[in-house]
Amino acid sequence: MAKVATDFMKHHKWTFETPSSKLAQYTEEISKSLKDDRKVRSNAKTRFRVLGLTKEQVEVLIPIRPTGKREEGRDTVDKIAQEIVEKDYPSEKIKQISYDLGSSAPNPVAGSSRLTLLRKKMELTDQKHPSDSIASEQEDIRSTEKTAWLFGLDEQNAGAYKALSRQIRELEKKLDDYHSQHNTLERRVKRQNNDYPRQ
Template structure:
Protein backbone atom coordinates (compact mmCIF):
# COMPACT_ATOMS: atom_id res chain seq x y z
CA UNK A 1 0.00 0.00 0.00
CA UNK A 2 2.16 2.81 -1.33
CA UNK A 3 -0.24 5.56 -0.23
CA UNK A 4 -0.15 4.50 3.43
CA UNK A 5 3.61 3.99 3.26
CA UNK A 6 4.14 7.45 1.78
CA UNK A 7 1.92 9.08 4.42
CA UNK A 8 3.79 7.46 7.29
CA UNK A 9 7.21 8.29 5.82
CA UNK A 10 6.24 11.91 5.21
CA UNK A 11 4.43 12.31 8.53
CA UNK A 12 7.46 11.24 10.59
CA UNK A 13 10.06 12.51 8.09
CA UNK A 14 11.70 9.09 7.80
CA UNK A 15 14.83 8.87 5.64
CA UNK A 16 17.36 6.22 4.69
CA UNK A 17 20.00 8.19 6.62
CA UNK A 18 18.35 7.43 9.94
CA UNK A 19 19.85 4.91 12.34
CA UNK A 20 18.18 1.50 12.66
CA UNK A 21 17.47 2.14 16.35
CA UNK A 22 15.58 5.30 15.35
CA UNK A 23 13.58 3.54 12.65
CA UNK A 24 12.58 0.81 15.09
CA UNK A 25 10.36 3.31 16.89
CA UNK A 26 7.99 3.32 13.91
CA UNK A 27 7.61 -0.43 13.40
CA UNK A 28 4.26 -0.57 15.21
CA UNK A 29 2.95 2.29 13.06
CA UNK A 30 3.53 0.27 9.87
CA UNK A 31 2.23 -3.01 11.29
CA UNK A 32 -0.92 -1.39 12.69
CA UNK A 33 -1.85 0.02 9.29
CA UNK A 34 -0.61 -2.73 6.97
CA UNK A 35 -2.88 -5.55 8.03
CA UNK A 36 -1.93 -8.43 5.71
CA UNK A 37 1.10 -9.88 3.89
CA UNK A 38 0.16 -8.42 0.51
CA UNK A 39 0.02 -4.87 1.85
CA UNK A 40 3.27 -5.33 3.76
CA UNK A 41 5.08 -6.67 0.70
CA UNK A 42 3.89 -3.71 -1.36
CA UNK A 43 5.04 -1.34 1.37
CA UNK A 44 8.46 -3.01 1.56
CA UNK A 45 8.95 -2.53 -2.18
CA UNK A 46 7.89 1.10 -1.87
CA UNK A 47 10.36 1.74 0.94
CA UNK A 48 13.17 -0.01 -0.90
CA UNK A 49 12.57 1.22 -4.46
CA UNK A 50 10.86 4.55 -3.86
CA UNK A 51 12.53 5.85 -0.71
CA UNK A 52 15.85 3.99 -1.10
CA UNK A 53 15.86 2.32 2.32
CA UNK A 54 18.28 -0.59 2.63
CA UNK A 55 17.00 -4.14 3.02
CA UNK A 56 18.09 -4.08 6.65
CA UNK A 57 16.19 -0.84 7.31
CA UNK A 58 13.09 -2.20 5.59
CA UNK A 59 13.22 -5.37 7.71
CA UNK A 60 13.24 -3.18 10.84
CA UNK A 61 10.34 -0.99 9.73
CA UNK A 62 8.21 -3.92 8.48
CA UNK A 63 9.51 -7.20 9.97
CA UNK A 64 8.42 -10.53 8.52
CA UNK A 65 5.47 -12.07 10.35
CA UNK A 66 4.69 -15.74 9.96
CA UNK A 67 0.96 -16.50 10.01
CA UNK A 68 0.32 -12.83 10.58
CA UNK A 69 1.84 -12.87 14.06
CA UNK A 70 4.91 -11.36 15.61
CA UNK A 71 6.59 -12.62 18.72
CA UNK A 72 5.52 -10.24 21.45
CA UNK A 73 8.37 -8.97 23.57
CA UNK A 74 6.90 -7.24 26.59
CA UNK A 75 9.34 -5.68 28.99
CA UNK A 76 8.30 -7.45 32.17
CA UNK A 77 10.19 -8.30 35.33
CA UNK A 78 12.36 -11.43 35.05
CA UNK A 79 10.52 -12.97 38.00
CA UNK A 80 7.31 -12.80 36.01
CA UNK A 81 8.95 -14.49 33.04
CA UNK A 82 10.32 -17.26 35.21
CA UNK A 83 6.91 -17.91 36.71
CA UNK A 84 5.24 -18.01 33.33
CA UNK A 85 7.73 -20.30 31.63
CA UNK A 86 7.90 -22.71 34.54
CA UNK A 87 4.13 -23.24 34.50
CA UNK A 88 3.16 -26.52 32.87
CA UNK A 89 -0.38 -25.59 31.85
CA UNK A 90 -0.60 -24.48 28.20
CA UNK A 91 -3.39 -22.12 27.19
CA UNK A 92 -4.65 -22.46 23.60
CA UNK A 93 -4.31 -19.47 21.29
CA UNK A 94 -7.53 -17.46 21.83
CA UNK A 95 -8.67 -16.98 18.24
CA UNK A 96 -11.81 -14.91 17.51
CA UNK A 97 -13.73 -18.19 17.42
CA UNK A 98 -12.67 -19.54 20.80
CA UNK A 99 -11.32 -16.61 22.85
CA UNK A 100 -14.44 -16.11 24.96
CA UNK A 101 -14.71 -19.82 25.77
CA UNK A 102 -10.98 -20.21 26.43
CA UNK A 103 -10.70 -17.21 28.77
CA UNK A 104 -13.92 -18.08 30.53
CA UNK A 105 -12.69 -21.63 31.17
CA UNK A 106 -9.38 -20.26 32.45
CA UNK A 107 -11.18 -18.05 34.95
CA UNK A 108 -13.21 -21.00 36.20
CA UNK A 109 -10.08 -23.17 36.46
CA UNK A 110 -8.32 -20.49 38.51
CA UNK A 111 -11.12 -20.36 41.07
CA UNK A 112 -11.79 -24.09 41.17
CA UNK A 113 -8.11 -24.83 41.74
CA UNK A 114 -7.80 -22.23 44.50
CA UNK A 115 -4.48 -21.18 43.00
CA UNK A 116 -1.98 -18.96 44.74
CA UNK A 117 -1.48 -15.36 43.64
CA UNK A 118 1.84 -16.38 42.09
CA UNK A 119 0.22 -19.13 39.99
CA UNK A 120 -2.65 -16.89 38.91
CA UNK A 121 -0.18 -14.29 37.71
CA UNK A 122 1.70 -16.94 35.76
CA UNK A 123 -1.42 -18.13 33.99
CA UNK A 124 -2.51 -14.58 33.24
CA UNK A 125 0.85 -13.80 31.68
CA UNK A 126 0.81 -17.02 29.65
CA UNK A 127 -2.47 -15.85 28.16
CA UNK A 128 -0.67 -12.89 26.56
CA UNK A 129 2.19 -14.79 24.95
CA UNK A 130 0.40 -15.74 21.73
CA UNK A 131 -1.15 -12.29 21.23
CA UNK A 132 0.04 -10.43 18.10
CA UNK A 133 0.77 -7.24 20.06
CA UNK A 134 0.45 -5.58 23.46
CA UNK A 135 -2.95 -4.18 22.58
CA UNK A 136 -4.38 -7.66 22.05
CA UNK A 137 -2.63 -8.85 25.23
CA UNK A 138 -4.23 -6.05 27.22
CA UNK A 139 -7.64 -6.95 25.81
CA UNK A 140 -7.27 -10.59 26.83
CA UNK A 141 -6.26 -9.63 30.35
CA UNK A 142 -9.20 -7.24 30.59
CA UNK A 143 -11.58 -10.01 29.57
CA UNK A 144 -10.01 -12.35 32.12
CA UNK A 145 -10.51 -9.81 34.91
CA UNK A 146 -14.15 -9.38 33.96
CA UNK A 147 -14.68 -13.14 33.95
CA UNK A 148 -13.01 -13.46 37.36
CA UNK A 149 -15.08 -10.61 38.78
CA UNK A 150 -18.30 -12.20 37.50
CA UNK A 151 -17.30 -15.44 39.22
CA UNK A 152 -16.74 -13.67 42.53
CA UNK A 153 -12.94 -13.69 42.63
CA UNK A 154 -11.22 -11.68 45.36
CA UNK A 155 -9.81 -8.22 44.75
CA UNK A 156 -6.26 -9.56 45.22
CA UNK A 157 -6.71 -12.25 42.55
CA UNK A 158 -8.13 -9.76 40.05
CA UNK A 159 -5.40 -7.20 40.71
CA UNK A 160 -2.60 -9.73 40.22
CA UNK A 161 -3.59 -10.13 36.56
CA UNK A 162 -2.59 -6.53 35.85
CA UNK A 163 0.72 -5.89 34.05
CA UNK A 164 1.47 -2.14 33.89
CA UNK A 165 4.15 -2.66 31.23
CA UNK A 166 1.68 -4.31 28.86
CA UNK A 167 -0.98 -1.70 29.58
CA UNK A 168 1.46 1.10 28.87
CA UNK A 169 2.56 -0.43 25.59
CA UNK A 170 -1.06 -1.01 24.57
CA UNK A 171 -1.93 2.61 25.33
CA UNK A 172 0.94 3.74 23.14
CA UNK A 173 -0.32 1.62 20.23
CA UNK A 174 -3.77 3.13 20.61
CA UNK A 175 -2.40 6.68 20.74
CA UNK A 176 -0.38 6.12 17.58
CA UNK A 177 -3.34 4.60 15.80
CA UNK A 178 -5.57 7.52 16.75
CA UNK A 179 -2.99 10.01 15.48
CA UNK A 180 -2.72 8.19 12.17
CA UNK A 181 -6.49 7.96 11.66
CA UNK A 182 -7.08 11.58 12.57
CA UNK A 183 -4.37 12.61 10.12
CA UNK A 184 -5.14 10.33 7.17
CA UNK A 185 -8.38 8.35 7.52
CA UNK A 186 -11.17 10.79 8.30
CA UNK A 187 -14.48 10.08 6.58
CA UNK A 188 -15.96 13.00 4.64
CA UNK A 189 -19.15 12.78 2.61
CA UNK A 190 -20.95 14.99 0.06
CA UNK A 191 -24.29 16.74 0.59
CA UNK A 192 -25.95 13.90 -1.31
CA UNK A 193 -25.22 11.58 1.64
CA UNK A 194 -25.93 13.85 4.59
CA UNK A 195 -28.40 12.73 7.24
CA UNK A 196 -31.05 15.09 5.85
CA UNK A 197 -30.67 13.80 2.29
CA UNK A 198 -30.69 10.15 3.34
CA UNK A 199 -33.79 10.56 5.53
CA UNK A 200 -35.72 12.36 2.78
CA UNK A 201 -35.04 9.53 0.34
CA UNK A 202 -35.86 6.83 2.91
CA UNK A 203 -39.21 8.47 3.60
CA UNK A 204 -40.03 8.66 -0.12
CA UNK A 205 -39.17 5.10 -1.23
CA UNK A 206 -42.09 3.11 -2.66
CA UNK A 207 -41.52 -0.57 -1.83
CA UNK A 208 -43.84 -1.67 -4.65
CA UNK A 209 -41.17 -0.61 -7.15
CA UNK A 210 -37.73 -2.04 -7.87
CA UNK A 211 -34.98 -0.56 -5.64
CA UNK A 212 -31.89 0.96 -7.22
CA UNK A 213 -28.31 1.31 -6.00
CA UNK A 214 -29.10 4.57 -4.25
CA UNK A 215 -31.80 2.84 -2.22
CA UNK A 216 -29.37 0.05 -1.40
CA UNK A 217 -26.79 2.53 -0.09
CA UNK A 218 -29.38 4.49 1.93
CA UNK A 219 -30.73 1.36 3.61
CA UNK A 220 -27.23 0.12 4.42
CA UNK A 221 -26.61 3.46 6.14
CA UNK A 222 -29.97 3.32 7.91
CA UNK A 223 -29.24 -0.08 9.48
CA UNK A 224 -25.42 0.08 9.64
CA UNK A 225 -25.32 -3.08 7.52
CA UNK A 226 -22.17 -4.80 6.38
CA UNK A 227 -22.49 -6.07 2.77
CA UNK A 228 -22.21 -9.66 4.06
CA UNK A 229 -25.24 -9.14 6.34
CA UNK A 230 -27.66 -7.92 3.69
CA UNK A 231 -29.33 -11.26 3.03
CA UNK A 232 -29.24 -12.59 6.60
CA UNK A 233 -30.20 -9.61 8.79
CA UNK A 234 -33.70 -9.77 10.29
CA UNK A 235 -35.67 -7.28 12.39
CA UNK A 236 -37.98 -9.05 14.83
CA UNK A 237 -40.07 -8.04 17.83
CA UNK A 238 -37.32 -9.44 20.05
CA UNK A 239 -34.57 -7.45 18.32
CA UNK A 240 -32.16 -7.71 15.40
CA UNK A 241 -30.76 -11.13 14.43
CA UNK A 242 -28.69 -12.48 11.54
CA UNK A 243 -25.87 -9.98 12.08
CA UNK A 244 -22.21 -10.86 11.51
CA UNK A 245 -20.57 -12.42 14.56
CA UNK A 246 -17.77 -14.76 15.54
CA UNK A 247 -18.25 -18.36 14.49
CA UNK A 248 -19.99 -20.43 17.10
CA UNK A 249 -21.62 -17.49 18.90
CA UNK A 250 -25.39 -17.73 19.45
CA UNK A 251 -27.67 -15.47 17.41
CA UNK A 252 -28.84 -13.45 20.39
CA UNK A 253 -31.27 -10.65 19.42
CA UNK A 254 -29.73 -7.22 19.82
CA UNK A 255 -31.55 -3.99 20.39
CA UNK A 256 -33.02 -2.26 17.34
CA UNK A 257 -31.53 1.22 17.06
CA UNK A 258 -31.38 3.21 13.85
CA UNK A 259 -31.60 6.68 12.34
CA UNK A 260 -35.03 5.41 11.20
CA UNK A 261 -36.92 5.36 14.49
CA UNK A 262 -39.94 3.55 13.05
CA UNK A 263 -39.01 -0.13 13.39
CA UNK A 264 -41.77 -1.32 11.05
CA UNK A 265 -40.65 1.08 8.32
CA UNK A 266 -37.04 -0.04 8.73
CA UNK A 267 -38.13 -3.67 8.48
CA UNK A 268 -40.18 -2.89 5.37
CA UNK A 269 -37.24 -1.24 3.63
CA UNK A 270 -34.84 -4.05 4.57
CA UNK A 271 -37.26 -6.68 3.26
CA UNK A 272 -37.65 -4.65 0.07
CA UNK A 273 -33.94 -4.88 -0.65
CA UNK A 274 -33.68 -8.54 0.37
CA UNK A 275 -36.51 -9.56 -1.94
CA UNK A 276 -34.85 -7.79 -4.85
CA UNK A 277 -31.59 -9.66 -4.16
CA UNK A 278 -33.23 -13.07 -3.66
CA UNK A 279 -35.23 -12.68 -6.89
CA UNK A 280 -32.11 -11.83 -8.86
CA UNK A 281 -33.34 -8.36 -9.80
CA UNK A 282 -30.52 -6.81 -7.76
CA UNK A 283 -27.03 -8.13 -7.21
CA UNK A 284 -25.66 -9.07 -3.80
CA UNK A 285 -22.87 -6.65 -2.77
CA UNK A 286 -21.82 -9.13 -0.08
CA UNK A 287 -20.48 -11.67 -2.57
CA UNK A 288 -16.65 -11.87 -2.79
CA UNK A 289 -15.14 -9.96 -5.70
CA UNK A 290 -18.18 -7.74 -6.32
CA UNK A 291 -17.09 -4.33 -7.58
CA UNK A 292 -20.21 -2.71 -9.08
CA UNK A 293 -21.35 -1.28 -5.76
CA UNK A 294 -17.89 0.14 -5.07
CA UNK A 295 -17.98 1.85 -8.47
CA UNK A 296 -21.33 3.47 -7.61
CA UNK A 297 -20.02 4.80 -4.29
CA UNK A 298 -16.72 5.94 -5.81
CA UNK A 299 -18.53 8.86 -7.50
CA UNK A 300 -19.22 10.16 -3.98
CA UNK A 301 -15.73 9.37 -2.60
CA UNK A 302 -17.18 6.64 -0.38
CA UNK A 303 -16.61 2.91 0.05
CA UNK A 304 -19.04 0.29 1.44
CA UNK A 305 -17.54 0.10 4.93
CA UNK A 306 -18.00 3.85 5.39
CA UNK A 307 -21.80 3.52 5.15
CA UNK A 308 -21.93 1.58 8.41
CA UNK A 309 -19.99 4.31 10.20
CA UNK A 310 -22.17 7.07 8.78
CA UNK A 311 -25.26 5.22 9.96
CA UNK A 312 -23.92 5.02 13.51
CA UNK A 313 -23.28 8.77 13.64
CA UNK A 314 -26.64 9.57 12.06
CA UNK A 315 -28.34 7.30 14.58
CA UNK A 316 -26.76 9.19 17.48
CA UNK A 317 -27.83 12.52 15.98
CA UNK A 318 -31.36 11.34 15.14
CA UNK A 319 -31.91 10.11 18.69
CA UNK A 320 -30.76 13.40 20.20
CA UNK A 321 -27.67 12.29 22.09
CA UNK A 322 -27.29 14.53 25.14
CA UNK A 323 -23.50 14.31 25.32
CA UNK A 324 -20.64 12.37 23.73
CA UNK A 325 -20.90 9.47 26.17
CA UNK A 326 -24.58 9.11 25.29
CA UNK A 327 -23.73 9.42 21.60
CA UNK A 328 -21.21 6.57 21.84
CA UNK A 329 -23.81 4.39 23.55
CA UNK A 330 -26.37 5.01 20.81
CA UNK A 331 -23.77 4.52 18.07
CA UNK A 332 -22.74 1.20 19.62
CA UNK A 333 -26.37 0.07 19.62
CA UNK A 334 -26.76 1.08 15.97
CA UNK A 335 -23.65 -0.96 15.15
CA UNK A 336 -25.08 -3.89 17.15
CA UNK A 337 -22.03 -4.13 19.37
CA UNK A 338 -22.20 -6.79 22.02
CA UNK A 339 -22.16 -5.49 25.59
CA UNK A 340 -19.98 -8.51 26.41
CA UNK A 341 -17.36 -7.72 23.79
CA UNK A 342 -14.19 -6.59 25.56
CA UNK A 343 -11.87 -6.73 22.56
CA UNK A 344 -10.00 -3.49 22.08
CA UNK A 345 -11.42 -1.67 19.06
CA UNK A 346 -8.28 0.30 18.26
CA UNK A 347 -7.79 -1.38 14.88
CA UNK A 348 -11.21 -0.18 13.72
CA UNK A 349 -11.03 3.31 15.13
CA UNK A 350 -12.33 5.87 12.61
CA UNK A 351 -13.26 9.54 12.54
CA UNK A 352 -16.40 10.75 10.78
CA UNK A 353 -16.51 14.45 9.97
CA UNK A 354 -20.19 15.05 10.70
CA UNK A 355 -21.86 18.03 9.04
CA UNK A 356 -25.35 19.02 8.00
CA UNK A 357 -26.34 19.56 4.40
CA UNK A 358 -24.92 22.81 3.08
CA UNK A 359 -22.37 23.22 5.88
CA UNK A 360 -18.78 23.66 4.58
CA UNK A 361 -16.39 20.75 5.12
CA UNK A 362 -14.08 22.87 7.26
CA UNK A 363 -16.93 23.39 9.75
CA UNK A 364 -17.60 19.66 10.17
CA UNK A 365 -17.55 18.20 13.69
CA UNK A 366 -15.32 15.22 14.33
CA UNK A 367 -17.12 12.15 15.60
CA UNK A 368 -14.88 9.34 16.84
CA UNK A 369 -16.26 5.84 16.22
CA UNK A 370 -15.00 2.46 17.49
CA UNK A 371 -16.45 -0.28 15.29
CA UNK A 372 -15.42 -3.21 17.43
CA UNK A 373 -17.03 -6.28 15.90
Protein backbone atom coordinates (compact mmCIF):
# COMPACT_ATOMS: atom_id res chain seq x y z
CA MET A 1 0.00 0.00 0.00
CA ALA A 2 2.84 2.35 -0.83
CA LYS A 3 0.37 4.13 -3.14
CA VAL A 4 -1.68 5.25 -0.13
CA ALA A 5 1.41 6.81 1.44
CA THR A 6 2.46 8.46 -1.82
CA ASP A 7 -1.02 9.88 -2.41
CA PHE A 8 -1.25 11.33 1.10
CA MET A 9 2.22 12.87 0.82
CA LYS A 10 1.43 14.51 -2.53
CA HIS A 11 -2.03 15.70 -1.55
CA HIS A 12 -1.08 17.21 1.82
CA LYS A 13 2.51 18.20 0.93
CA TRP A 14 3.95 16.82 4.18
CA THR A 15 7.64 17.17 5.04
CA PHE A 16 9.85 16.26 7.99
CA GLU A 17 8.97 19.72 9.37
CA THR A 18 5.21 19.03 9.47
CA PRO A 19 4.12 19.02 13.13
CA SER A 20 2.92 15.71 14.58
CA SER A 21 -0.26 17.39 15.80
CA LYS A 22 -1.21 18.14 12.20
CA LEU A 23 -0.37 14.60 11.08
CA ALA A 24 -2.45 13.09 13.90
CA GLN A 25 -5.58 14.50 12.24
CA TYR A 26 -5.11 11.99 9.40
CA THR A 27 -4.41 8.85 11.47
CA GLU A 28 -7.99 7.61 11.26
CA GLU A 29 -8.25 8.32 7.52
CA ILE A 30 -4.99 6.52 6.74
CA SER A 31 -6.02 3.62 8.95
CA LYS A 32 -9.25 3.25 6.95
CA SER A 33 -7.22 3.24 3.72
CA LEU A 34 -4.97 0.42 4.91
CA LYS A 35 -6.06 -3.17 5.40
CA ASP A 36 -5.74 -4.94 8.74
CA ASP A 37 -2.59 -6.58 7.42
CA ARG A 38 0.79 -6.27 9.12
CA LYS A 39 2.70 -6.38 5.82
CA VAL A 40 0.55 -3.70 4.18
CA ARG A 41 0.98 -1.41 7.18
CA SER A 42 4.73 -2.09 7.24
CA ASN A 43 5.03 -1.23 3.53
CA ALA A 44 3.13 2.01 4.06
CA LYS A 45 5.38 2.93 6.99
CA THR A 46 8.47 2.24 4.89
CA ARG A 47 7.10 4.34 2.03
CA PHE A 48 6.40 7.30 4.33
CA ARG A 49 10.00 7.06 5.60
CA VAL A 50 11.37 6.92 2.04
CA LEU A 51 9.30 9.98 1.15
CA GLY A 52 11.02 11.96 3.93
CA LEU A 53 9.01 11.67 7.13
CA THR A 54 10.73 10.86 10.42
CA LYS A 55 10.12 7.64 12.34
CA GLU A 56 8.13 9.56 14.97
CA GLN A 57 5.92 11.16 12.31
CA VAL A 58 5.26 7.76 10.73
CA GLU A 59 4.30 6.32 14.12
CA VAL A 60 1.76 9.14 14.50
CA LEU A 61 0.25 8.38 11.09
CA ILE A 62 0.32 4.57 11.45
CA PRO A 63 0.31 3.68 15.16
CA ILE A 64 0.83 0.21 16.60
CA ARG A 65 -2.46 -1.68 16.41
CA PRO A 66 -2.69 -4.38 19.03
CA THR A 67 -6.26 -5.47 18.35
CA GLY A 68 -6.78 -4.69 14.69
CA LYS A 69 -9.36 -2.03 15.49
CA ARG A 70 -8.75 1.63 14.76
CA GLU A 71 -7.54 3.63 17.71
CA GLU A 72 -6.27 7.15 17.79
CA GLY A 73 -2.74 7.62 19.04
CA ARG A 74 -0.20 5.04 20.00
CA ASP A 75 -1.08 2.55 22.71
CA THR A 76 1.34 2.23 25.55
CA VAL A 77 2.86 -1.10 26.44
CA ASP A 78 0.68 -1.05 29.58
CA LYS A 79 -2.52 -0.84 27.56
CA ILE A 80 -1.37 -3.52 25.14
CA ALA A 81 -0.45 -5.90 27.98
CA GLN A 82 -3.72 -5.25 29.79
CA GLU A 83 -5.73 -5.89 26.65
CA ILE A 84 -3.87 -9.15 25.90
CA VAL A 85 -4.49 -10.45 29.42
CA GLU A 86 -8.11 -9.31 29.72
CA LYS A 87 -9.20 -10.57 26.32
CA ASP A 88 -7.11 -13.75 26.48
CA TYR A 89 -5.87 -13.49 22.89
CA PRO A 90 -4.86 -16.64 20.99
CA SER A 91 -1.17 -17.28 20.34
CA GLU A 92 -1.29 -16.04 16.73
CA LYS A 93 -2.71 -12.69 17.83
CA ILE A 94 -0.05 -12.35 20.54
CA LYS A 95 2.66 -13.18 17.98
CA GLN A 96 1.34 -10.49 15.64
CA ILE A 97 1.20 -7.89 18.42
CA SER A 98 4.70 -8.76 19.63
CA TYR A 99 6.05 -8.65 16.08
CA ASP A 100 4.52 -5.21 15.49
CA LEU A 101 5.84 -3.92 18.79
CA GLY A 102 9.35 -5.32 18.29
CA SER A 103 9.66 -4.35 14.62
CA SER A 104 8.64 -0.75 15.31
CA ALA A 105 11.79 -0.33 17.41
CA PRO A 106 14.80 1.43 15.88
CA ASN A 107 17.19 -1.49 16.57
CA PRO A 108 17.22 -5.08 17.91
CA VAL A 109 18.15 -4.01 21.42
CA ALA A 110 15.20 -1.63 21.68
CA GLY A 111 12.90 -4.29 20.18
CA SER A 112 14.02 -6.82 22.76
CA SER A 113 13.56 -4.24 25.49
CA ARG A 114 10.00 -3.50 24.37
CA LEU A 115 9.12 -7.19 24.29
CA THR A 116 10.63 -7.77 27.72
CA LEU A 117 8.69 -4.79 29.09
CA LEU A 118 5.48 -6.12 27.52
CA ARG A 119 6.05 -9.54 29.11
CA LYS A 120 6.62 -7.95 32.53
CA LYS A 121 3.56 -5.73 32.18
CA MET A 122 1.48 -8.75 31.18
CA GLU A 123 2.66 -10.61 34.27
CA LEU A 124 1.81 -7.62 36.49
CA THR A 125 -1.58 -7.17 34.85
CA ASP A 126 -2.28 -10.88 35.17
CA GLN A 127 -1.48 -10.70 38.89
CA LYS A 128 -4.02 -7.90 39.35
CA HIS A 129 -6.70 -10.24 37.97
CA PRO A 130 -6.14 -13.38 40.10
CA SER A 131 -8.09 -16.57 39.55
CA ASP A 132 -10.24 -18.17 42.24
CA SER A 133 -8.94 -21.69 41.80
CA ILE A 134 -5.80 -23.07 43.44
CA ALA A 135 -5.06 -25.16 40.36
CA SER A 136 -4.64 -21.98 38.35
CA GLU A 137 -1.10 -21.60 39.71
CA GLN A 138 0.21 -24.25 37.31
CA GLU A 139 -1.79 -22.65 34.53
CA ASP A 140 -0.09 -19.34 35.31
CA ILE A 141 3.32 -21.00 35.04
CA ARG A 142 2.39 -22.56 31.72
CA SER A 143 1.00 -19.23 30.54
CA THR A 144 4.23 -17.43 31.44
CA GLU A 145 6.33 -20.03 29.65
CA LYS A 146 4.00 -19.83 26.64
CA THR A 147 4.29 -16.03 26.61
CA ALA A 148 8.09 -16.18 26.65
CA TRP A 149 8.03 -18.75 23.85
CA LEU A 150 5.51 -16.78 21.78
CA PHE A 151 7.47 -13.58 22.03
CA GLY A 152 10.64 -15.41 21.08
CA LEU A 153 12.50 -13.54 23.81
CA ASP A 154 15.46 -15.89 23.63
CA GLU A 155 15.75 -15.23 19.89
CA GLN A 156 15.32 -11.48 20.43
CA ASN A 157 17.98 -11.45 23.15
CA ALA A 158 20.32 -13.51 20.98
CA GLY A 159 19.83 -11.06 18.11
CA ALA A 160 20.49 -8.09 20.37
CA TYR A 161 23.56 -9.76 21.85
CA LYS A 162 24.88 -10.58 18.38
CA ALA A 163 24.42 -6.99 17.21
CA LEU A 164 26.12 -5.60 20.31
CA SER A 165 28.96 -8.13 20.10
CA ARG A 166 29.65 -7.12 16.51
CA GLN A 167 29.77 -3.44 17.50
CA ILE A 168 32.07 -4.20 20.44
CA ARG A 169 34.47 -6.18 18.21
CA GLU A 170 34.57 -3.31 15.71
CA LEU A 171 35.28 -0.79 18.47
CA GLU A 172 37.98 -3.02 19.98
CA LYS A 173 39.65 -3.30 16.57
CA LYS A 174 39.58 0.47 16.15
CA LEU A 175 41.01 0.90 19.64
CA ASP A 176 43.83 -1.56 18.84
CA ASP A 177 44.55 0.33 15.60
CA TYR A 178 44.65 3.66 17.44
CA HIS A 179 46.89 2.17 20.12
CA SER A 180 49.24 0.82 17.47
CA GLN A 181 49.32 4.22 15.71
CA HIS A 182 49.97 5.94 19.04
CA ASN A 183 52.91 3.64 19.81
CA THR A 184 54.39 4.22 16.34
CA LEU A 185 54.11 8.00 16.71
CA GLU A 186 55.59 7.84 20.21
CA ARG A 187 58.66 5.95 18.88
CA ARG A 188 59.10 8.51 16.08
CA VAL A 189 58.97 11.38 18.56
CA LYS A 190 61.58 9.69 20.76
CA ARG A 191 63.84 9.13 17.73
CA GLN A 192 63.47 12.75 16.66
CA ASN A 193 64.22 13.94 20.19
CA ASN A 194 67.36 11.77 20.20
CA ASP A 195 68.42 12.96 16.74
CA TYR A 196 67.79 16.63 17.51
CA PRO A 197 68.41 17.22 21.22
CA ARG A 198 67.15 20.46 22.72
CA GLN A 199 69.70 23.14 23.40
